[in-house]
Amino acid sequence: MKWNTLAEEDCSLARSLAVIGDRWTLLVLRDAFLRVRRFDDFHARLGIARRVLSERLATLVDHGVLEKVAYQERPVRYEYRLTEKGLQLHPVILSLVHWGDRFYAGQAGPPVYHRHKICGQLFHGVMTCSECGEAVAPRDVQIEGRTSQAVAPDKAQTA
Amino acid sequence: MKWNTLAEEDCSLARSLAVIGDRWTLLVLRDAFLRVRRFDDFHARLGIARRVLSERLATLVDHGVLEKVAYQERPVRYEYRLTEKGLQLHPVILSLVHWGDRFYAGQAGPPVYHRHKICGQLFHGVMTCSECGEAVAPRDVQIEGRTSQAVAPDKAQTA
């Protein structure tokens, strides 16, 4: 399987990975959520090869996850900002961070904490059902195809 | 930066990526959540090189995300099951699927639907605050370091 054929799979996870599933891309996005915006800042913080950074930023712009905005003229200089589509990746970042916090935090605890400005508390993300608001457990989820028929485990479609 | 030095970074996201950030690993986990358990089934469904599949499964077992269980003796044959730690990755999968659904579903709609067995509705995952239960927006999150001081944008630590 070639990497770019992922986008053609009938699977939303695969199509997401075709955009952000790269080794470096999620680290770029992490920094983008920390308000890093400039080429050299990404380069310095990540230690990524400039060639690769250039290409990753370009594909993220192509896919509408980042946008290139001139922040000065003469010489014209660009920065990369998260678009609305990019901001929608926040749950992905939060859930990855939370998983790392749970299983890989040392004695010192997680490297950083997240405070919810709305309620003022330190928090972690909880995945809940859009309909009933309850937390979602893996076993409480039934996968169904377009025909609304349940997918049998032994012939499960890509999801 | 070498890929395995990610695990040593003081960043929960980087440490998560050190385990599951590989090109293939999330696809393996997707299938694992769809109850695929055997080597040849992963191989056939993903089209992954056997060499690579073997190595990915081994590292997932090393990291305690999957466990190798003999399902028969003579000849002894193994299958790979999600551990509790692996099941905790469900929010990561759900949020990636939801993002793909939102931005890459064709006219036919998402390839599969998720039904919440608790409430019986088709749903998508919503990331909420563990403390107040409200949905979390990127701008409502304040990053703080171990000292409980807010992290300034221009000197933000890796998160």
Place this chain on the structure above:
DNA sequence: CCCTATCGGTTCCGTGGTTGAACCCGGAAC
């Protein structure tokens, strides 16, 4: 007894993506 099939891998090699360093280019500052 031999041949084949099944499952879960391992070994091999050629190709291609990644890396790190060097180079480039427009404009500003010294």
Place this chain on the structure above:
DNA sequence: GTTCCGGGTTCAACCACGGAACCGATAGGG
């Protein structure tokens, strides 16, 4: 002029990946 800065592009070397063949234990069929 010359140097510096931001934002890249070019290039050689390397290592990971893909594909195909092979292996080992066991069961089943002729």
